[in-house]
Amino acid sequence: MNHFPESLPELEKRVREHQDILLANLVMMSETPASTFQEQNRVRFLLDRFREAGLDHISDDEVNNGIGFLPGPEDSPSVAIAAHLDTVFENTESHALSLGKERVKGIGIGDNSLGAAVLASLPYLIQELELPIHANLWFLGVSRSLGRGNLGGIRFLMDNTQQKFDQAICLEGAPLGRLNFTSLAMMRGEIEVEVPDEYDFSRFGVMGAIVHINDIINRILEIPRPSRPQTSVVFGSLHGGNSFHELARRATLRFEVRSESDQVAGKIEKRIGEIIEEVRSRSGVEIKLTKIAHRSHGGISYEDPLVQGCREVMSELNIEPKIGPSMSELAAFIARDIPAVTLGISNGQRINTLEEEVEVEPIFKGIAQVLGVLMSLNRYGDDV
């Protein structure tokens, strides 16, 4: 039985009729570089789109978040729709994008130019398609999300706004079907090993920074990681040395501890600190651990009306839900007890590489999905 004001597959067709607007927004958003902390040009583009769509309360803030408001009927719940604007790529990289019939290729396209472009397009689409959405919609283009940004944009916004949000929907470019409603406990850290100039190689043996980093990695891998609650340590990047023949004086390891338990994540973090102390005292090299980012575990239940609405919409559109935890903006909403989900827009490949690409055709279904979820809020309006 169809619970929605119109058939969602039909809505998908109507969305596709606006493909030039959607894809142009995707091109212009993607070709505007926005490395973390350098998102100002994307915010400007986003706010221009909000202005053209006639949104209210259009503003940016001191950390480059961009905000617009589309009022709903009186006494409607307030819903935040958020997408992070930053990408992992430096602004100096070529951001030229190639748009083919089936795929669109370009750095940052999936994470998260597509999400940001959909955010820029939604106010236009909602009004153009005259969709019955019974919610006050706050469109949030957030900055400083990735890496060292540590969700800085959304956290700043939540810490400083007077606006109360009843629910939140976070948009990510990929994959279509992504349905996150829990947030993992996470600690993101960087370990820097530096061999001092005055290092006594005769006393400690001939070992450069890479060997010490390797030692630390092996010791971290020995830390027990329970399968329940699910816990993992991810080694994301390793850099060290400059040549073939000289001992590396410096090496850097970037890693992430993830767990379904704050307590387990905390224990592993503590143990990593102890390992570093041991290696430091035994080797005499300088080792520094910097905590880059932190999240707490939390979330809403599978039966939450928001999640239920998402599942029904996905079912109507034949989208296979890919349920899992997330560490995106969702975590900031959940940390403040705001029911939130993260949805993906299209299928992507080689995300966060120079060969990043997303498929064109699923984009329209992904957008129909977001619009369907917004319309499904009507049904659960009394619950929020």
Next chain:
Amino acid sequence: MKIDQWLQSNSFHHSDFWDVRQLVAEKEKQNLKISLCIPTLNEDKTIGKEIVIFRSELMSRYPLIDEIAVVDSGSTDKTLEVAANFGADTYFSGDILPEEGFKRGKGENLWKAIHQLTGDVIVYVDADITNIHPRFVTGLVAPLIYQPETKYVKAFYDRPLAFSQGIRPSGGGRVTEILTRPLFSLFFPELTALMQPLSGEYAVRREVLEEIAFPIGYGVEISHLIDVYTRWGLEAFAQTDLDKRVHRNQATRDLGKMAFGILQSFLNRTQQLGMVEVKTEVSKILRQFQVNNEVIEQNEITILEEERPPMKTIQGYRNKFGLTD
């Protein structure tokens, strides 16, 4: 018209025309129809985003352009398929005015577009621009909309600016700076004021396009400038700074071919105007050399700058547009 005066009155920056709403209102007041032509040959990497940007920003949001057409010389990649998929009208150049035959070259596509497209103004934008933006059209059509006396608007991309090391040179390409500008300095000094005379982006009134001949190859731009200048003077031109244009960089050998074609067209025009006399038949073969395993090899490349007559002289065109005079 003095160059300094012309630079003051007829050189613009695209940001002078940021208000597209006003541009559309003025266009509608004048009942102007504007057509965009993108000439192509194997451009499937960039054509898609050009089409969606122009359709979205200058048709759906602001109805500045009335039609977008891709006129192709016979691409073997997916250029036409991609362009059609994103909503452009697509044509193989050989199918337009078939009774006139088909010649392969960008100038041929531009010429055929005059017949196929219906606008009072035609904007030509190359398909290989990787940083495409609506300004590539708004910056070129705006002087035609706001200045009735302007007939031909040329793009340029690096206006001289004060910067830390002083004044930047005009930023024309290599062929412009070592061939075209010296030739203009010798024969048409006022045309040197055009910063990038060979740029592939320009907007022109139909009444001008149908009156001028079209070399089908490299010489089309320089011929246009000379023809429009000799007939209507410098005041018929305007130029707009479109900031940065990112495109494929051409190898020096390819620029040699371009220069050879341009020089042919220039000699043709200056002979027709009685400005120079060439007393021998000039060769149509460009000779380039390369060293392969310590053997010097000669490459002979035939570059024949054929020319299409003014469209106004073509019967098919006269019939379509009801020309009787």
